[in-house]
Every structure is written in C-alpha cells, then in structure tokens.
Amino acid sequence: MSAHLSLRIIFATILIGMIAVTSWASLHQPVWAWGGLSGPDAPWTWATLADAYAGFLTFYVWVYIREQRRFNRLAWLVAILLLGNIAMSSYVLLALIRLPKGASIETLWMGRSS
DSSP states (O other): OOHHHHHHHHHHHHHHHHHHHHHHHHHHSOGGGOOGGGSTTHHHHHHHHHHHHHHHHHHHHHHHHHOOSHHHHHHHHHHHHHHTHHHHHHHHHHHHHHSOTTOOHHHHHHSOOO
16 A cells, blocks of 8 residues: 555544544534533643644644645634644645655655645
C-alpha cells in the first residue's frame, strides 16, 4: 500500500470517526446543555481543552506555512478552532487529493498548496 493511500485512509477514518462521535454526542446532549465546567471534573475539562487547542494550533502552524493567501490562512484557522479534528483531517485529505500523481510524500509536508 502506498504512503498516499495509507494517509488518505488514516485521515478519512479520523474525519468519519470525529463526525460520528460528534453527532452521537450531540444527539444525547446539546453542547450548550453541558455542565462539566462547574462540576468536580472542571480541572480535567480545562486540561483537556488546553491540550486539544494546543494540538490545533500546532497543526495550524503547518497550514500557515503551506497556505499563501491570507484569506485561506484565516479560513482554515477558524475552521480548525471551531471544528478541530474534523477540519484538520479535511485539510489533509484535500492536500492529498491535490497532490500531483507520482509526487513524493515530502511534497505533501513541505510543499505549498495551490
């Protein structure tokens, strides 16, 4: 199996999994009805949020390097901060789809998107 196909499978799985778990959770409890910040689990809640957003911003550094247009940079930042792994896996899938045939995996990581 090629590296491109493996990466497509990994990020498609992340995307589908995140959409599924987000949908499932939303059907059981709307996000605005969640009361975790006021309960005894508040420190872990904040730690988890901080960890997640640190990861989002770390990933965004790569997006910022790849994207040349200010609008694209801003749009992806907003999408990543609001949708997290849904946006991140979508970004990687789009980058993989846009890779020219026969391009090396280094082109994905180091190249700039069109």
